[in-house]
Structures are given as structure tokens and as C-alpha cells.
Amino acid sequence: MSGPTIDRVRLFLIESPIKMARLQGVGNVKGTVKRVLLELTASDGLVGWGEAAPWEVFTGTAEGAFAAIDVYLRPLLLGKPVRRVRALMAELDRALVGHMEAKVAIETAMLDIVGKAAGLSVADLLGGRVRDTIPLSFSIADPDFAADLDRMRQMVPSGNRIYKVKTGVKPHKEDLAHLEAIRTEFGDTVDLRLDYNQALQPFGAMRILRDVDRFAPTFIEQPVPRNNLDAMASFAAALDTPILADESCFDSRDLMEIVRLQAADAISVKLMKAGGLFKAQGIMAIADTAGLPGYGGTLWEGGIGLAAGTHLIAATPGISLGCEFYMPHWVLTEDVLEEKVPNRDGHVVVPDGPGLGIKVSDHSVRANARILAER
Numbered sequence: 289m290s291g292p293t294i295d296r297v298r299l300f301l302i303e304s305p306i307k308m309a310r311l312q313g314v315g316n317v318k319g320t321v322k323r324v325l326l327e328l329t330a331s332d333g334l335v336g337w338g339e340a341a342p343w344e345v346f347t348g349t350a351e352g353a354f355a356a357i358d359v360y361l362r363p364l365l366l367g368k369p370v371r372r373v374r375a376l377m378a379e380l381d382r383a384l385v386g387h388m389e390a391k392v393a394i395e396t397a398m399l400d401i402v403g404k405a406a407g408l409s410v411a412d413l414l415g416g417r418v419r420d421t422i423p424l425s426f427s428i429a430d431p432d433f434a435a436d437l438d439r440m441r442q443m444v445p446s447g448n449r450i451y452k453v454k455t456g457v458k459p460h461k462e463d464l465a466h467l468e469a470i471r472t473e474f475g476d477t478v479d480l481r482l483d484y485n486q487a488l489q490p491f492g493a494m495r496i497l498r499d500v501d502r503f504a505p506t507f508i509e510q511p512v513p514r515n516n517l518d519a520m521a522s523f524a525a526a527l528d529t530p531i532l533a534d535e536s537c538f539d540s541r542d543l544m545e546i547v548r549l550q551a552a553d554a555i556s557v558k559l560m561k562a563g564g565l566f567k568a569q570g571i572m573a574i575a576d577t578a579g580l581p582g583y584g585g586t587l588w589e590g591g592i593g594l595a596a597g598t599h600l601i602a603a604t605p606g607i608s609l610g611c612e613f614y615m616p617h618w619v620l621t622e623d624v625l626e627e628k629v630p631n632r633d634g635h636v637v638v639p640d641g642p643g644l645g646i647k648v649s650d651h652s653v654r655a656n657a658r659i660l661a662e663r
């Protein structure tokens with residue numbers, strides 16, 4: 289029995305306003321972010337949602353994801369058994385190279401439907417929860433550092449202990465002054481991480497990293513460009529602070545190379561890089577074997593994409609370094625969900641099922657986002 293089939297595919301290219309500018313080195317974001325929302329309807333009437341949240345300097349474009357689904361993947365989805373998730377994902381990989389964000393959206397929407405039909409959460413479908421809450425990291429990336437410090441004064445007492453500082457965008461001396469300011473005010477009560485977003489060149493990077501090493505960050509993320517794995521390996525060998533690979537680690541093949549060269553001590557797992565929840569679990573199987581913990585990274589996902597990421601982390605033991613799923617509560621002025629996935633005491637609370645455990649409606653999408661295209 290192959291069960292219900294995919295009967296209807298609806299797509300939205302949306303633009304959401306954001307509350308604060310984000311200075312990230314490789315690409316800066318101000319004003320709005322664009323995403324693609326996907327709604328699948330199965331022949332039994334159940335509806336599932338997924339999200340493609342590309343970032344043009346990192347993985348691709350929202351317009352590209354929209355076209356990939358609308359033109360190339362839609363014909364392959366219609367009439368297919370919604371329960372045969374992995375078979376369909378393999379077919380999509382054969383039919384279309386890349387476009388990982390589009391494929392994540394489809395897999396997420398299928399799992400949302402399968403979960404709803406079975407009365408199980410997506411985390412249940414991925415093996416069941418190993419954690420009910422996930423420590424939340426907030427990124428210190430406002431061009432106005434004083435504004436971020438004010439945010440920390442508000443957030444720390446309410447339980448948010450993890451902060452990732454986007455370094456390498458401003459001059460090194462300013463980075464040092466900011467790290468000093470954070471450690472002086474908050475001491476060891478905060479778990480500090482640094483993310484260079486590939487900003488440094490291998491030449492001279494060691495001295496800069498030794499300077500920041502003394503602030504005892506939990507990790508230094510992607511100090512140099514993605515292909516400079518030998519330099520990454522030299523930092524991992526020389527510094528006390530673990531090195532985390534983000535742009536260097538999109539998929540299993542990247543991770544195999546990182547393990548071979550000992551180029552990182554940990555990895556950032558992002559659904560939009562991996563191309564799916566099962567693929568992300570496959571990456572973590574390699575990471576577990578190599579002894580590298582995972583961190584739940586993001587691009588600019590909203591509530592649907594982050595709900596998928598939350599279920600993934602809930603069901604994947606090795607992603608133990610927390611997540612940066614702060615967009616819906618802190619950056620987006622509105623989310624497309626009827627109700628946000630709750631944050632409590634500095635943690636993201638894993639939604640109870642079934643499916644993604646969220647509610648999305650035409651009304652909540654139209655009320656909270658600007659729709660640029662709809663098919």
C-alpha cells in the first residue's frame with residue numbers, strides 16, 4: 289500500500305521585514321529577507337508546510353528556489369505517494385542538481401503530512417526525541433554594538449546565556465574591545481562563540497585568532513574561506529579554542545574531507561546546506577563517528593524552516609552545541625505562523641506533534657508577509 293498521494297502544490301515567494309540590520313561580513317542584511325513557503329496537500333486532505341530560506345551569498349536565491357519547485361520539481365511531486373519520502377527525495381536529486389533549499393522545503397512538507405496522518409511529530413519520524421529543549425544562541429551582529437549590549441542586558445537575566453559574536457567585519461581592534469566589554473560586564477555567565485564568516489585570509493590569521501583565543505570562546509566558527517581547509521587544520525591544531533566549520537561543511541562529502549584533514553573540531557549543520565532532514569542526520573552520523581559535535585545553524589529561516597530544524601535537533605543526539613533559531617522572536621517583525629514556537633529560559637521548546645507541531649494558514653501568511661509571487 290502506497291497510501292495517499294500529493295495532490296496539490298502551492299508556492300509563495302515572500303518578503304518579511306526585519307527589526308534590525310545584520311552585519312555578517314560575507315553579506316549584510318537590512319530591511320527585509322526573502323523566503324519561499326510551500327504547501328502540499330495530500331489526497332486524504334492533509335496539508336503540510338515547508339520552507340526554503342536561501343541566502344544569496346551562501347547557498348542560493350529565493351527566486352531560484354521558487355523556480356526550481358514551480359518549473360522543475362512540481363511535475364515530479366504530483367501523484368507521488370506522500371509516505372515515500374526518501375524515494376521521492378532521491379528522484380528529485382537525480383532530476384535537479386543543487387537547489388538544496390527547495391528540496392528541504394519539499395521533504396519538510398511531506399514529513400509534516402506523514403506526521404499528521406500518524407499522530408507523530410517530525411522528531412518521532414526521525415527517531416524520537418533525545419531532548420525537549422534546545423539552548424538558544426543569539427548573534428551579536430548589529431552594526432551598532434551598543435544596541436547589542438543593551439539587548440544582552442535584557443536577555444541575560446531572562447536566561448539567554450549563549451551569544452555568537454560576528455567578528456572580522458569591523459577592524460580587529462574593535463572586535464577585541466567588544467569581546468573585552470562583554471567579558472567585563474558578564475564574565476563567565478555567558479557562553480561566548482565567535483563567527484568570522486570566512487572573513488580572514490590564511491596569511492596572518494593565526495595571530496588574530498590567538499588574540500581572541502584568550503577570551504575563551506566555546507568555538508571559533510569559519511575563520512577563513514571555505515576552501516582553506518589546511519589553514520583550518522592548523523588553527524584546530526594550534527589553538528585551545530575549538531574550530532567550527534560552517535561554510536566549509538555543506539554535505540557529507542565536505543565533512544569526509546574535514547575529517548581526513550582534521551580541519552575542524554565541530555560543524556554547523558544547516559538544513560539549507562544539507563538539503564534535507566535525513567541528509568542532515570547522515571552528516572551527523574559521520575560527525576558522531578569522528579567525534580565532532582554539531583551546532584544548529586541558520587540562514588534567515590522563519591518559523592516553518594526553524595520548526596523543521598528544531599525537530600531535527602530534538603532527534604539528533606550529536607547536535608549538542610545548541611541552535612541559533614532566534615529569528616522569529618528577535619528579528620522578524622512578524623512570523624508566518626499563527627503562534628510562534630515558544631522560547632523559554634533561553635531555550636527553544638520542541639513543539640509537540642503531530643507533524644511540525646505548528647499552525648500555518650493562508651491568513652497567517654498573508655497577514656504577516658509581503659507576497660511577491662504565488663503559484
Ligand SMILES: [Mg+2]
Pocket residue numbers: 483485509510534535556585
Ligand atoms: Mg556561520
